[in-house]
Amino acid sequence: MVTWGEVVRWSPAPLAELVGVLNGRYQQLMGCADELRASGVPKGWSGPAANAAATKVRELGEAAEELAAEGAMLRRAAGDVSDAVSGVLNGVREAENLAAAREFLIADDGTIVDQGPPPVCTPSDPDGSLVTAERQRIAAELRDRVHEVLRSADDVDNDFCAVLDRILSNHVIDGDGTSLAAAGNAGWSLGSLTIPAPPPAGAAPADNAAWWATLSPAQRTVLARDHPELIGPRDGLPTEARDHANRVLLDRTRANLAGQRTELQHRIDGLRRTAGGDIVLNDRAAYERLTEQLADIEGKLRGVDAIYDRLNHPVNGQPAYLLKIDADVAGKAIVAAGNPDTAQNVATFVPGTGSGLDDIGGNIQRSDLMLEQARRAGSASTAVITWVGYDAPATIPDAASTRYADQAEQPLHDFQDGLRIAHQGPAAHTTVIGHSYGSTAVGQTARDQGLAADDVVFVGSPGVGVEHADELRLDGVPPGEAGKHVFSSNAPTDPVPALTNFDLPYADGLDPLGPDPTTPWFGGQTFESDPGDPRHSHSQYWDRGSSSLKAMGEIIAGNR
Incomplete structure (x- = not known):
């Protein structure tokens, strides 16, 4: 469990430097790919020595592939962690700036300490209850922010530890004798970190804002692209971020409503048959129910179009x-x-x-x-x-x-x-x-x-x-x-x-x-x-x- 005192001392810089070092070493290893591919038992050589040599060559190839996978996994994870740490520290800064502006202190254990003066009674607040209520609200928001920062920090810490544990086990991939590049690609995909999950649906706006503050710009971009439903309806998030996500959801909503309209119209048409020029309904109750549903869908589509028009x-x-x-x-x-x-x-x-x-x-x-x-x-x-x-x-x-x-x-x-x-x-x-x-x-x-x-x-x-x-x-x-x-x-x-x-x-x-x-x-x-x-x-x-x-x-x- 990470503490507030530990998180405030985090820095993404060493991890960013590690990524640079790993990139250089990885490229050196990739340069050996042709040599490894060319190495092997000379044609016509057989016997115990040849078999031992072939085994050794195979072991070296598998070790190189494992090393390529581990290096790619570590550099991907280190880059993701460096990015995630920058987001966590942004959450730290927002919380500490709010605390300083309102005369609060966040202790190393995450406790919120009110350092403001005692409430002053005024004609508009004779018993100081308004000031007290406002101080309590700020303290509650700071606790929410600290909670979300530490939750995100734990998520990052646990993910990185899982990557390191897998690397230390020397079993990032199963050796299949493919190539160094393929091994590196496999390790790269395994090194990605998860983005800290948002608070549950219906969470307080302060919780949502605190979670958003701990995300890096790259993480926010990924979420907006892949999971706009986690951003669009969430109170407390910036308007522009919600708008971007909700426009994606608006497109989905319109496509879904249009699909429902087509299906309903098809079902309505199926209830009709022409006889002597007159339209006869096979099932009037079903027809009326479906036409009512169709009118509802068409009304919603008009509303969606009105939103598009205003946007x-x-x-x-x-x-x-x-x-x-x-x-x-x-x-x-x-x-x-x-x-x-x-x-x-x-x-x-x-x-x-x-x-x-x-x-x-x-x-x-x-x-x-x-x-x-x-x-x-x-x-x-x-x-x-x-x-x-x-x-x-x-x-x-x-x-x-x-x-x-x-x-x-x-x-x-x-x-x-x-x-x-x-x-x-x-x-x-x-x-x-x-x-x-x-x-x-x-x-x-x-x-x-x-x-x-x-x-x-x-x-x-x-x-x-x-x-x-x-x-x-x-x-x-x-x-x-x-x-x-x-x-x-x-x-x-x-x-x-x-x-x-x-x-x-x-x-x-x-x-x-x-x-x-x-x-x-x-x-x-x-x-x-x-x-x-x-x-x-x-x-x-x-x-x-x-x-x-x-x-x-x-x-x-x-x-x-």
């Missing part, structure tokens, strides 16, 4: 990044307009009932409109993310249940935490916007998990899971002050909030989704929305020039 066409100079793609159930996708790792103002938009892969294009357009409005409000550096990262209710009756929001809590919490961890430079001002049932998902996440957000916005809400704004937990916002960071609005003609809320203080507890957050007794801030067309007002909050869109742009820009 390939910047809007107002803003490129897009793909942070998740998943075609299961209704489908999930997360698309960022602008890079959230570098933007000063970052917003996450969570749509509601009926959201999935099939309508992702319309929700991406809403995010682009909010980004444009935030820039008009003075935000020079902005990213707005369309977060369809949960299975939203498919219908209005489904939206009466909290179970969809329950299932959204952990993914949304981890996504926001991952944005915080992956962000470069000073912390961004972050906003999370929930529309319709999406507001319920946002509210419940802030209530139960806490949310890495400075502000939250609820529009057209059927309820956000709490009876008062101060029940929402936002990172860095003192208890009792959440209402100053909660903004909500309902269009006067929007039927969803009108039909799903009692709007009576004494009846708030009866509503399974919670009360209307725009009511005066909820304790939040409100902003105006235009009346709109009663038939469409639930989706008109993003109409160009609307009061609601302007207000959301102001909030994203940090002006309220």
Whole structure:
């Protein structure tokens, strides 16, 4: 088991030098290949001496092949270890830089020591609880980073020891009398080291970020090429790395959906037969089931094409990044307009009932409109993310249940935490916007998990899971002050909030989704929305020039 004190003293330089030496020796050995091939028992020589000579020649050839295999195996392993050590040391540097910046110390045994001053009570943090919670969060992140560095270091150490043990056993290959070059190639393939495995699926974003920090550029390239599924959906990793991996997964998703569409169409056609010019269905129930499945697949393909279109066409100079793609159930996708790792103002938009892969294009357009409005409000550096990262209710009756929001809590919490961890430079001002049932998902996440957000916005809400704004937990916002960071609005003609809320203080507890957050007794801030067309007002909050869109742009820009 490697210790922190040992890892910080690791260096890739001696191994890199060893590779250079081994390369030179290996080439010298390869230069003897022709001589070994020409050596043997002279023609016509026979008898005991000739047999002994032939045996010796064969033994020398096998020894040379073993040596070639061992040399190739060692130089491959030494090169891989040198590269891996550089990655591990990058993880060490990131952890130590974070510790130094926040006045922590990482001891030789990996213990995290808080060297900061005692919490200072302020009017916004009268009991010092916010500072204490922040110190505890940093300490936990440092422990995660130390754990991942040591896990990767152990992986490298164990792999290298296994290679050395095999070399020392003098049985790298089975002598088959082929050639030195073939023996060297066999040894080279056996000398490769494994790349440290990522944390389990569903790991905390800090664990993911710590693992990524311990990988060298070469290891990251190999993973992105061979296993994009290990990178694309992982919260806490850099946006550009996730985008690169998810574009590969997007290609696979489209090919898979196209294959399903072809198969379904073939099966549907098989249920038809022409009789007297009329189409007769052999099995109407099966036909209807298959056509429904086909419509679902075609909807997802339209969504995939909308993602391709946005990725390939910047809007107002803003490129897009793909942070998740998943075609299961209704489908999930997360698309960022602008890079959230570098933007000063970052917003996450969570749509509601009926959201999935099939309508992702319309929700991406809403995010682009909010980004444009935030820039008009003075935000020079902005990213707005369309977060369809949960299975939203498919219908209005489904939206009466909290179970969809329950299932959204952990993914949304981890996504926001991952944005915080992956962000470069000073912390961004972050906003999370929930529309319709999406507001319920946002509210419940802030209530139960806490949310890495400075502000939250609820529009057209059927309820956000709490009876008062101060029940929402936002990172860095003192208890009792959440209402100053909660903004909500309902269009006067929007039927969803009108039909799903009692709007009576004494009846708030009866509503399974919670009360209307725009009511005066909820304790939040409100902003105006235009009346709109009663038939469409639930989706008109993003109409160009609307009061609601302007207000959301102001909030994203940090002006309220």
